[in-house]
Amino acid sequence: MARHTFRCPLRWADMDAFGHVNNVTFLRYLEEARIDFMFRVTPGQGGVSFAGGAVVARHEIDYLRPLVHRHEPVTIETWVSDITAASMTVKYEVKDEGRLYARASTVVVPYNLAEQRPRRITAEEKAFLERYLDDGAVVA
């Protein structure tokens, strides 16, 4: 299984009054990682782009240790745990050398913005996603 790696820069204002990166901001980091994984068109590498529209149907996130602002990015590893006809589940780890800050997953539904309705995953998209599929995952 391949994992997509994104180096996510922090901003100083990501910290809240408790002096830690606010829990909501972690979801912003996941969005950045997901966009880097799913929106970036990488022709010639078999990449596909969901930039035309994708809707978040569900998030789950577990916070494992506090994160404080620093100038170095955190690493977000992203992979896929489920692919159905019209949705996929993206999993993440927000980490550092040896430290894990959060584990999360997001159910994403491809969306046709022009027609304002969900759409099915194409065969090309499925082939792209399967390269990042969790070893134990079941594909519908």
Place this chain on the structure above:
Amino acid sequence: MARHTFRCPLRWADMDAFGHVNNVTFLRYLEEARIDFMFRVTPGQGGVSFAGGAVVARHEIDYLRPLVHRHEPVTIETWVSDITAASMTVKYEVKDEGRLYARASTVVVPYNLAEQRPRRITAEEKAFLERYLDDGAVVA
């Protein structure tokens, strides 16, 4: 079972480039509802305050329909589904007259900021939380 009701004002910039309130911003709304529920000291009404420190250990959120900015607040109903010795689970519905935008839950851990470590829920806090406890909930 009582539910805490919070009227959550939207901001225009809560919308993203797709013209909907961004999924991450819903978590910000939940934070506002949770703070209104848990941080506000209401002496004489048996209220308690976790403003001294509380850490989010986990979020789950399901998005049910898109939300667009308007001048009227959304309603967030909040209640409690689990109370353990050192954590509680807060549940939410983000709604309108007849429309449900999201359902979510958060595991909150009371925290002693001075000593930088989790702390147990006090008897007074437990009594306050139990007033908002889901009818089917089991209290440890």
Place this chain on the structure above:
Amino acid sequence: MARHTFRCPLRWADMDAFGHVNNVTFLRYLEEARIDFMFRVTPGQGGVSFAGGAVVARHEIDYLRPLVHRHEPVTIETWVSDITAASMTVKYEVKDEGRLYARASTVVVPYNLAEQRPRRITAEEKAFLERYLDDGAVVA
């Protein structure tokens, strides 16, 4: 001269690690006040709406005292200091009973989103804006 009054709710996460409302967030508050003043269609009251498009060309803001999160909104008074053929200057005071947190001004350019270009202020818009015009202001 009339002033538009907007009661701006704070969010807990508006505070930064220094425990004050972050200076950038004040501009978000100004946006909310400006939208309440300029985007809200109030037919029958002679109101007009720039919701169809308006671009910020310039901000100036002076911070006068720190603001800490509380459950009560701050008051933002808004008025107009300059009206030209294709721009207006909006002035603001962010305040409380007896305390002034910030003074600011924004140059706004009405914008035709469909044609992606600035447009002139209409006679009806000018009449609306003039009701909020600073007494000493010069109108081009």
Place this chain on the structure above:
Amino acid sequence: MARHTFRCPLRWADMDAFGHVNNVTFLRYLEEARIDFMFRVTPGQGGVSFAGGAVVARHEIDYLRPLVHRHEPVTIETWVSDITAASMTVKYEVKDEGRLYARASTVVVPYNLAEQRPRRITAEEKAFLERYLDDGAVVA
């Protein structure tokens, strides 16, 4: 005159419903550039750090062209235009190859967080800042 250069990463959610980076978010970019310039301790290079406390007293910003999200950072050049006994003015250009998105300036006041009051600029800080001083600037 030297200029400090900061490569500022954008986030997708920096865009608002008009599909452009929101005007308020530019101030967030300036904060990042300013922190990179002023908070980073660079011993051995004569650097100093205002991370111990610094308060924004004033911003001015002119928006010159719209900015749309992309994966490449924007460049923010930062320098100093005024140094007084207890404040400095930081100037910025937000730019790209050949395109200028915004020009801005910020008056920063060094702050003693422990004593909760402004403090004077030290001789070492002044020497550091003077290396980035605008050629035409007058130093008090």
